[in-house]
Amino acid sequence: MSRPPKQNPPTTQPNGVSVIQSQARAPAATPRVSAPQQQQPQQQQQAPQLVPAPRSAAGGTATSTGRMKKPSADKDSDEYRQRRERNNLAVKKSRMRSKQKAQDTQQRVNELKEENERLEAKIKLLSKELSVLKDLFLEHAHNLADNVQPAGAAPDGASPAAGANSHGQ
Amino acid sequence: MSRPPKQNPPTTQPNGVSVIQSQARAPAATPRVSAPQQQQPQQQQQAPQLVPAPRSAAGGTATSTGRMKKPSADKDSDEYRQRRERNNLAVKKSRMRSKQKAQDTQQRVNELKEENERLEAKIKLLSKELSVLKDLFLEHAHNLADNVQPAGAAPDGASPAAGANSHGQ
DNA sequence: TCTTATTGCGCAATTG
DNA sequence: CCAATTGCGCAATAAG
Numbered sequence: 001m002s003r004p005p006k007q008n009p010p011t012t013q014p015n016g017v018s019v020i021q022s023q024a025r026a027p028a029a030t031p032r033v034s035a036p037q038q039q040q041p042q043q044q045q046q047a048p049q050l051v052p053a054p055r056s057a058a059g060g061t062a063t064s065t066g067r068m069k070k071p072s073a074d075k076d077s078d079e080y081r082q083r084r085e086r087n088n089l090a091v092k093k094s095r096m097r098s099k100q101k102a103q104d105t106q107q108r109v110n111e112l113k114e115e116n117e118r119l120e121a122k123i124k125l126l127s128k129e130l131s132v133l134k135d136l137f138l139e140h141a142h143n144l145a146d147n148v149q150p151a152g153a154a155p156d157g158a159s160p161a162a163g164a165n166s167h168g169q
Numbered sequence: 170m171s172r173p174p175k176q177n178p179p180t181t182q183p184n185g186v187s188v189i190q191s192q193a194r195a196p197a198a199t200p201r202v203s204a205p206q207q208q209q210p211q212q213q214q215q216a217p218q219l220v221p222a223p224r225s226a227a228g229g230t231a232t233s234t235g236r237m238k239k240p241s242a243d244k245d246s247d248e249y250r251q252r253r254e255r256n257n258l259a260v261k262k263s264r265m266r267s268k269q270k271a272q273d274t275q276q277r278v279n280e281l282k283e284e285n286e287r288l289e290a291k292i293k294l295l296s297k298e299l300s301v302l303k304d305l306f307l308e309h310a311h312n313l314a315d316n317v318q319p320a321g322a323a324p325d326g327a328s329p330a331a332g333a334n335s336h337g338q
Numbered sequence: 339t340c341t342t343a344t345t346g347c348g349c350a351a352t353t354g
Numbered sequence: 355c356c357a358a359t360t361g362c363g364c365a366a367t368a369a370g
Contacts (some may be wrong), residue, residue, distance in 0.1 A: 086342080088363060094343055095361090105274050113282035119288035128297040133302045140309065252356095257348060259357055264346085267359090 074080065243249065 065234065079369095083341090084364075086364085090342055091344080091363075094345085098344085102271050102274070105271070105278060108278050109274060112278060112285060116281060116285055116288065119285065119292060123291055123295065125286060126299060127290065128293060130299050130302065133299065133306065137302065137306070253349075255357080256350085260348075260359080261346090263358055263360085
């Protein structure tokens with residue numbers, strides 16, 4: 001997956017080309033008529049083509065010239081049509097996957113965002129806990145410093161500092 | 170963005186349709202020949218078309234019939250061509266955006282992943298700190314329980330005796 | 339070399 | 355009416 005290595009520069013090229021395309025297939029057996037979208041006004045016929053030529057048998061007749069012995073065998077070819085159909089299928093498949101992947105990626109973003117929030121919340125909580133504990137610690141330290149004087153120290157009359165501790169867990 | 174509302178069901182439909190397309194443009198002034206990718210063997214000519222018909226002036230001549238007064242003015246029409254060109258441009262633009270967006274989304278995923286790791290690391294750190302502080306706390310508590318029974322402590326005179334150890338959490 | 343997978347492109351129908 | 359989207363098929367390539 002991922003085919004970054006290759007043709008990209010052309011995107012910048014504002015050329016226009018136009019590779020004609022046409023389609024003149026589907027006799028009657030292929031009722032693949034319903035375009036997923038709307039209805040088709042008319043059925044069209046098409047015209048001759050031009051690209052699907054370089055398709056000869058093996059070391060065929062006139063491959064060099066680019067001409068084939070049978071004048072009526074380009075896109076009319078059964079094989080051509082078959083190949084096209086297969087490719088169209090593959091294309092659809094590929095595009096479907098692509099879309100799916102994009103969706104998944106988008107969802108991944110959402111999930112990650114959620115988890116991020118969760119983590120941040122947790123950090124906040126832990127930070128608070130830590131802060132509380134530290135304060136408590138300092139308080140004790142002060143108490144010790146003030147009281148730990150064996151004889152002459154007033155065990156209680158002093159100041160426990162404002163109290164302060166509210167365990168919130 | 171996102172156009173889910175509407176034609177979708179067809180995806181399930183393995184139909185095939187085929188909407189012929191063709192191209193027969195650019196006499197000599199529009200050198201849009203070069204496909205952005207490789208070279209094209211021959212330039213092709215094309216054939217007649219069929220879709221671009223319903224294009225008449227205003228309340229023109231024979232709009233109802235679907236025919237236009239000028240027999241040679243379908244896709245050959247200057248307007249048709251212009252419209253096509255514009256649309257092609259728009260399409261390109263749209264696709265470009267779409268791709269960009271996909272890329273951005275992907276990058277977003279990477280960024281979020283990184284941040285997640287950062288946050289988790291932080292959580293780990295905080296947790297450790299907390300743990301250390303708690304232990305320290307417990308230790309002090311024990312010390313107090315064992316020694317800090319100076320004078321005025323014991324309300325009843327008992328002694329801590331057994332005691333006190335077994336850190337829980 | 340053949341088959342399948344991807345990709346750029348143009349067309350036409352729709353949508354906004 | 356115009357631009358933006360979208361499904362679709364074609365052809366050239368890349369991959370396998």
